[in-house]
Amino acid sequence: MTAADDHGRRNRRAWNRMADQYQEILAELGTPDELTWGWWRHSEHRLDILGELTGRDVLDLGCGAAGWARRLADHGANVVGIDASARQLAHARDSTAGGAAVALVNGDAERLPFADASFDVAVSNWGALSFCDPHVAVPEAARVLRPGGLLVVCTSSPIYWLCTASDADQPGTEIRRSYFDLHRSPGNTGTVRFQLPYGGWIRTFAEAGLTIEALIEPVPDPATVIPAHLEQATWRHWLANWPFDVIWKVRKPTHR
Numbered sequence: 001m002t003a004a005d006d007h008g009r010r011n012r013r014a015w016n017r018m019a020d021q022y023q024e025i026l027a028e029l030g031t032p033d034e035l036t037w038g039w040w041r042h043s044e045h046r047l048d049i050l051g052e053l054t055g056r057d058v059l060d061l062g063c064g065a066a067g068w069a070r071r072l073a074d075h076g077a078n079v080v081g082i083d084a085s086a087r088q089l090a091h092a093r094d095s096t097a098g099g100a101a102v103a104l105v106n107g108d109a110e111r112l113p114f115a116d117a118s119f120d121v122a123v124s125n126w127g128a129l130s131f132c133d134p135h136v137a138v139p140e141a142a143r144v145l146r147p148g149g150l151l152v153v154c155t156s157s158p159i160y161w162l163c164t165a166s167d168a169d170q171p172g173t174e175i176r177r178s179y180f181d182l183h184r185s186p187g188n189t190g191t192v193r194f195q196l197p198y199g200g201w202i203r204t205f206a207e208a209g210l211t212i213e214a215l216i217e218p219v220p221d222p223a224t225v226i227p228a229h230l231e232q233a234t235w236r237h238w239l240a241n242w243p244f245d246v247i248w249k250v251r252k253p254t255h256r
């Protein structure tokens, strides 16, 4: 295995190490009382991306502690949450112990342990698709979707990457890396994250047979809580002016 393809192992190890602290940060932000997308909690009710969920088979790619998966189940979906990190899944098991009907699977979104055409919807809310090679994980998600099925990927914007040095998390207001080189980036937390230029995402979805319905670039509410460990003024300025969370809404056609 080369350094360029060991991201699965590195991310699993990093998320096992970071899981407890990550859940503390989420707890600091408080539990939203609805389904929300991304770091800045854009309301699904307002954006209306998923449509009717009752009775739908939904796969949560990189479900973490199952915060999303539980809410999807509350909306009547049959939910499977998959995550590479056993420690994240331990939190998920605690959070679903109250009876939420969520099946939890320890596995890799680049090699999904599900049959073709098993799900109506697949979502990655800053989940596996932010840490997998899109050239592998997008076709794999497309494979497990039924015809007409929806894939929704909420992750960071290519613009955020351009404005963020590869060893930092905090964006600046200058371009700090090459647009054409966007792909694999080892971060300072031990994770390896992935991003593509806009054209690269469009090509990757198209090559997986998926049709893009929307690229949503929601502007955070100015009252959004920014975690205490982040520089408040820098982030407020950035979030007011450039897209951080972006949401790709793509669909597997009914007929090919």
Ligand SMILES: C[S@@+](CC[C@H](N)C(=O)[O-])C[C@H]1O[C@@H](n2cnc3c(N)ncnc32)[C@H](O)[C@@H]1O
Binding pocket: 008, 011, 012, 015, 061, 062, 063, 064, 065, 066, 067, 068, 082, 083, 084, 085, 088, 107, 108, 109, 110, 124, 125, 126, 127, 128, 131, 132
């Ligand atoms: C930022 S957390 C987000 C968790 C959850 N979606 C949420 O909204 O809280 C990213 C999650 O993706 C998982 N992950 C990373 N790479 C993965 C992979 N290849 N397959 C499955 N899960 C993965 C991590 O273990 C982690 O739980």
